[in-house]
Amino acid sequence: MEYTNGIRRIAINTGGGDAPGLNAVIRAATLTAIENGWEVLGIRRGYMGLLHDDVDGEPGMVQLCADRVRGITHLGGTILGTTARGNLFGLEVRQSDGTWGQTDPSERIMARFGELGIDALIAIGGDGSLKIAHRLFLKGLRVVGVPKTIDNDLGATDMTFGFQTAVDVATEAIGRLHSTAEAHQRVMVVQVMGRHTGWIALESGLAGGADVILIPEIPYSVERIAAKIAERERARRRFSIVVVAEGALPAGGAPSYVGATGRYGGIGDLLALEIEQATGKEARCLTLGHIQRGGSPVPYDRNLALRFGAAAVHAVELGNFGCMVGLQGKSVRSVPLGDAINAIKRVPADGEVVRTARRLGVSFGD
Secondary structure, eight states: OOOGGGOOEEEEEEOSSOOTTHHHHHHHHHHHHHHTTOEEEEESTTTHHHHOSEETTEESEEEEOTTTTTTOTTOOSOTTOOOSOOOTTSEEEEOTTSOEEEEOOHHHHHHHHHHTTOOEEEEEEOHHHHHHHHHHHHTTOOEEEEEBOTTOOBTTOSOOBTHHHHHHHHHHHHHHHHHHHHHHTOEEEEEEOOSSOOHHHHHHHHHTTOSEEEOTTSOBOHHHHHHHHHHHHHTTOOOEEEEEETTOOBTTSOOOBSTTSOOBOOHHHHHHHHHHHHHOSOEEEEEOGGGGTOSOOOHHHHHHHHHHHHHHHHHHHHTOOSEEEEEETTEEEEEEHHHHTTSBOOOOTTSHHHHHHHHTTOBOOO
């Protein structure tokens, strides 16, 4: 059999937080590779399946064939599993004394790729996962990246799959809160995901008719939020909807964290309390959390994910390693992986969408 570009076997893995559309990428990449006559292996839970023959009671590696990926395009999550603790250059491990330490198994990982005869890796992940993939590429592994993050904050791609599903979930939740907020004359604070960027908060807040949208790119003041609520009161609008990204921060302040974990969170509850104190109105918080990640991807995300998966295999076919496939305009193109992870894509504070929201009377707390 003649193999395209000398490729016989490729591997696919998924890392970081899950996103609607991951299974669609796996399906498209698998079927496209099979069409090329290649064998496809799936690595469970990031790179853990390479380090352990058994991962949570399942084989570390799985043969991906047409039957195994049949009917998974519409499924949320990932059939390969994932992990947020998979940094190969600082892997967290439990030591003999019960405490946690770090190790660097990257050389072992590189050796395992060779032992298994894997000619190339399609790494599906967000900023952190793709940085790991890029470091492996620099060590000699043939890698193609696929961008995955519901935050839509990866550079070099106009859109990431999973983002539109997250926006749809948040928009529906915001819409449902209008009636109960009006009935009780409350301020409802909706906390959505977005550690470093406010794309979900901005898009869902605008679509859901929020009165205040708070994003990391525009520091806010509680006084300005209270002024917006007072303005609505004068107009006999006795309720308000505030949408806040988890990484939003007050002017001159810092983001809110959950205890000492270093994880973003808690801004919604804190903000509801501060709004009550500043306005005298009852304020309640709804934190959407991981519900934004779950469930079936919307058609846009399914199709984008399928396109990314097929394009990633095509990049392998061309020998275009060390790249990431991304959407630029209406086309999926390959871009250098180093460029893709170089900078986070932030919401332009004076961009067209922000300007539109302001013209509609939305406050950004500034």
